Amino acid sequence: MNSALPIGVFDSGIGGLTVLRALMQRLPHEPFIYLGDTARLPYGTKTAGTVERYALQAVAELVRRGVKAVVIACNTASAAALPALAAAHPELPVIGVIEPGAAAAAAATRTGRIAVLATEGTVRGGAYQREILQRLPEARVQAIAATLFVALAEEGWTDGEVAAAAARRYLAPLFEDPDTAPDVLVLGCTHFPPLGEVIRAAAGAPVRIVDSAVTTADALAALLAAKSLAAASTGAGGVHCLVTDGVERFARIGPVFLGRSIAAASVERIDL
């Protein structure tokens, strides 16, 4: 691997831009190439076999273009496809977002009660539950499929009455009994960070919110250092985006997640 190559970031579509944002803040000299499989999103309601197949196609495309490491920014794909990706690309460092998120949650809890908010696929796969219990065997982990949060974030309805009512509906059962209420909430889907404040308000109790983007950025920095793959500190950084469906919608909705504007001309449409 060549340290001058970019880092590939793969996501089912748009939400992974919250992870890219953290990666670019943590590693400003690294060049990134982001692939969002917008023609086939969302992954969260699909079976693990289908998600694995799509992830293999996407990472093969990143490898074809040349990358020194790959971050699987999508929680659902991290849960479903990491072993298959490692088997298909044994030389390529590949990291997902679930291990860093689980480690951060295990470190943050005081009571051992952790709730994971995620997509149907991530909840069903049980990867967060397993990873947290490996680090903190006495933890009590609940996982809630909060499907509607994906649509709310994509609609840009990250505050207001609809988002607040949806957050209360998902969270109220968790906080009904103060003796079993969690003290840590894991945002186990890249679409959820823009809803962080609404989620915190719906909890109605002091709670720490863990978003795996920042811990994933730390994990990537450590990996690059360990493998001597970090870019030179004179590197200009930057990102090139690839999407499998229209660039217009990506450029319009992406800024909600990336936290800055995206020029449509900087986005390339590809087929997988």
Place this chain on the structure above:
Amino acid sequence: MNSALPIGVFDSGIGGLTVLRALMQRLPHEPFIYLGDTARLPYGTKTAGTVERYALQAVAELVRRGVKAVVIACNTASAAALPALAAAHPELPVIGVIEPGAAAAAAATRTGRIAVLATEGTVRGGAYQREILQRLPEARVQAIAATLFVALAEEGWTDGEVAAAAARRYLAPLFEDPDTAPDVLVLGCTHFPPLGEVIRAAAGAPVRIVDSAVTTADALAALLAAKSLAAASTGAGGVHCLVTDGVERFARIGPVFLGRSIAAASVERIDL
């Protein structure tokens, strides 16, 4: 074409079961084969070119299995793919849901003010607007992309506080001024009929709701009669379902739309 063959019904996934329900009620002796492209849903946020490509693959699969006619139950696919489907299968009768829905809306309005609630793709394509204006040139048609309704219907949240707040947010601007408020609302997405009552309540004014499923069933009955393709009145009817992703979710969520239970064993998983 052989009148004993089944009728193919194609949808992006699950919502088309609201159309299938109306077809089976109207034509109880006809056998149906339903193909839901659940691995790639939703279509509503994808570009017309991508939707056209997916629809061509799906209808080719139905033709391979043998069908005497095809109903495109998905509004987005009806808007994007009908011309390409007709060109690819010149002998096959293919009908969509938009023309019947537009005809019903034009017939139902008293004031000429019609609002279409649909997905982003359907609104952007403008097919409802064009079809209504062709029938009623003096109509004033507004089209609203109500993306969140898809997720609400799939989550089964078709009543309650979240659905009501979302419906108010989409509909309030339409009904602010009684002098411009529509008297007909077209449910221009197969996911929306389960939300009909919430939508009616949010309108806060007398309004007729047009759902193209019933008028599409009438159009299909007329087509079969005209082409002498109707099944014998002794036919047992029934449906065989094909899905491109897991059968479990389809069998679990489908009943919200079909109005009756679906046995997982009656659903076949295919690849497109």
